[in-house]
Amino acid sequence: MEIRKLEAFLTIAATGTFTEAAEKLFISQSSLSKQMSQLEHELGVRLFKKTRNGVELTQAGYDFNSYAHRALPEYRNAVARLQLYREDNKYPLIVGALPLTDEYGISDCFSSYWVRNTSVQIEFIERSQENLIDKLRRHRVDLALIRLDLLDEEFDSTPLVTDELMFVCSVRNPLASLSKIDIRSLRNQQFIMLEQKSDITQLFQRACEAAGFFPSMPLHHSRHNMVIKAVQRGMGVSLLPRRLITTAHASDVVGIPLQDPLYSTLGFAWLADKPLNEVAQNFVSFIAEHLHNNTEKEA
CATH class of the missing domain: 3.40.190.290 (D-Maltodextrin-Binding Protein; domain 2)
Structure with missing residues (x-):
């Protein structure tokens, strides 16, 4: 079973439509339908049934949904841990952020971190709050710099300012x-x-x-x-x-x-059921401390 099929399944289950799920996954609806047909064939059960407004999970789908929610983050965590053994010593970290890092002086903190941690290979993306929360849920980013005011218990967080x-x-x-x-x-x-x-x-x-x-x-x-x-x-x-x-x-x-x-x-958030690895923890701690020190200097 391919991990991308698990991700596709979870996205359909969350959105309730193949159309919206395909848009979030940046693939065609026909490709997504093909993946689900293959997955159902592998499992030997129907996972979805059609409704007036889209699709919903069958009873077998509900059972598989519970498994997929555990399996996908465990796989991502395993991949992240294995990166620590790479010979080139490059540790990947995907960080999402609202487009306001300059205004709060956080971009300077990011730069200071990168200078001191050249072995960390950071992919940095700027998106809206809604988009970043969606990416967290789909394990497309490791952590996100977002507003924490209305987050629910699905997420853990570290406030910054x-x-x-x-x-x-x-x-x-x-x-x-x-x-x-x-x-x-x-x-x-x-x-x-x-x-x-x-x-x-x-x-x-x-x-x-x-x-x-x-x-x-x-x-x-x-x-x-x-x-x-x-x-x-x-x-x-x-x-x-x-x-x-x-x-x-x-x-x-x-x-x-x-x-x-x-x-x-404003602060960093990540999925509560996906604890940060050592690289991500060090990154969050460095940014929080660096921002605090900069704020004290300005005061």
Whole structure:
């Protein structure tokens, strides 16, 4: 049985459709269907049955799903451990991150690590929060630098930095002169926010709902610098972490603290049932310590 078939099976089971699973795996739907037919033939049972909206697991599929969830991470862990015995002494580490390492000074920490650990072969990718969580679940990255605010018990994590969320508006906005702002006064504002599934947007949306209204958010973007540009042009207002506002160096926008503060924590996360190997542990510890030391120097 091929490992790629296990991964394909788990992806279909998680998404409930061959179409979405094929997109996540970057293969054609026909190729994915062929893999599942081969897997079912090898096992001698049907794993999926069709539904109105896609597919669902058969009883045999549920039993096999439990096995696959154990087998795939065990295989990945075994491969990672065996890398320690390679003659070229190159240890692979796949790290995913939100596109804000420069703003928080984390890219400097990464560089310092690479200089000191040339035997670690790092593959670094930047994606959205949703995409990185998906990659963690599918064992496509070893760990991810993401927002930890809404993570569930499926993940373990190490926090790196906590940042205050601030109301962002143009200096021409009548609210720009306030020193603090009550979230209830933002009921009629047009918000330009990060993508809908980002922790920042979800935290803000929950705070607004607790205050008795649902915010108008007609525009979303995956990059905070594009959100700030839209605010600069008077297209609306936003809510962003303080550090992302100050590092943008946009003199025509202001960040105003909320009367009842909201905070977001950035850090490393990984699957709880897939403990970090020694290389990954050392990487996380180095970045956390280096960032802490840099923050103390700045203070």
